[in-house]
Amino acid sequence: MRRRQTAAEPEQLRRLGRDAMILLSDWRHFAVLELTRLDAFKTDSRWIARVLGASVDDVNIVVQRLLRFNLLQMSDAGRWTANGSTAPITFTELLDAVATHLSASGAHTAAGTAECDHRPGDRSETTLAVDSRRVNAAIEIMERCRSDVTKLLTSGDQKDDVYRLQISLSPATITKP
Numbered sequence: 001m002r003r004r005q006t007a008a009e010p011e012q013l014r015r016l017g018r019d020a021m022i023l024l025s026d027w028r029h030f031a032v033l034e035l036t037r038l039d040a041f042k043t044d045s046r047w048i049a050r051v052l053g054a055s056v057d058d059v060n061i062v063v064q065r066l067l068r069f070n071l072l073q074m075s076d077a078g079r080w081t082a083n084g085s086t087a088p089i090t091f092t093e094l095l096d097a098v099a100t101h102l103s104a105s106g107a108h109t110a111a112g113t114a115e116c117d118h119r120p121g122d123r124s125e126t127t128l129a130v131d132s133r134r135v136n137a138a139i140e141i142m143e144r145c146r147s148d149v150t151k152l153l154t155s156g157d158q159k160d161d162v163y164r165l166q167i168s169l170s171p172a173t174i175t176k177p
Contacts, residue, residue, distance in 0.1 A: 019065055020098040028054060028062050030127030031172040033071060033082040037129040040177045043080045053174035069101045127172055135169065142167045 023029050031052055035041050042048075045063065049056045066072035073081050083097075146167050153163070 020102060023065050023069060027127060028052060029066060032062055034127050034129045036080050036082050038177055043078055051173045051175055051177050069097050071097050138169060
C-alpha cells in the first residue's frame with residue numbers, strides 16, 4: 001500500500017532535485033572533495049575560498065551540499081574526508097550518491113522514469129589532486145590522444161555527423177594551496 005504524500009513533499013523533492021543538479025554541474029563540489037586529499041589541506045572555508053577563487057559563502061554552501069549528500073565527512077577531530085574511493089571521485093560516483101540520496105528521500109515515487117538520449121557519445125570530467133610537476137607530461141599524452149582520435153574519426157570515406165572533441169587540463173585552484 002502506497003502512503004499518501006504530504007502537501008510539503010513535492011516542494012521538498014523539487015528542492016532536493018535542484019540541489020542534486022547543482023551538485024552534479026558545479027565543479028567546485030569535485031574540487032573541495034579533491035582538496036581534502038592534499039597534504040596542505042586546511043579545514044577552513046576561508047582557505048578553500050582563497051584557493052578556489054570563490055566566496056566563503058559559496059564554499060559553505062558547497063560544503064553543506066556535500067555533507068547532505070554524504071560525500072564529505074567531518075570527523076570529531078576536525079578532519080574532513082571525501083567519502084567513497086581513495087581515487088578521484090568520478091561523475092558516475094557522484095551521480096550514484098545523488099541517486100541514493102534522492103531514493104532515500106522518496107524522490108523515486110515522484111520522479112518516474114525519464115527517457116535518456118542513447119546516441120553514442122561520452123562525456124566525462126574528473127577533478128583531481130595532482131603532482132603539478134607531472135602536468136607537462138600529461139599534456140603531451142593528451143596531445144597524442146587528441147591526434148589519434150582525430151585520425152581515427154576522420155579517416156573514413158563516410159562523414160555523416162559532427163562531434164566535438166574536448167580534452168582539457170586546467171587548474172581548479174587560483175593560488176597554490
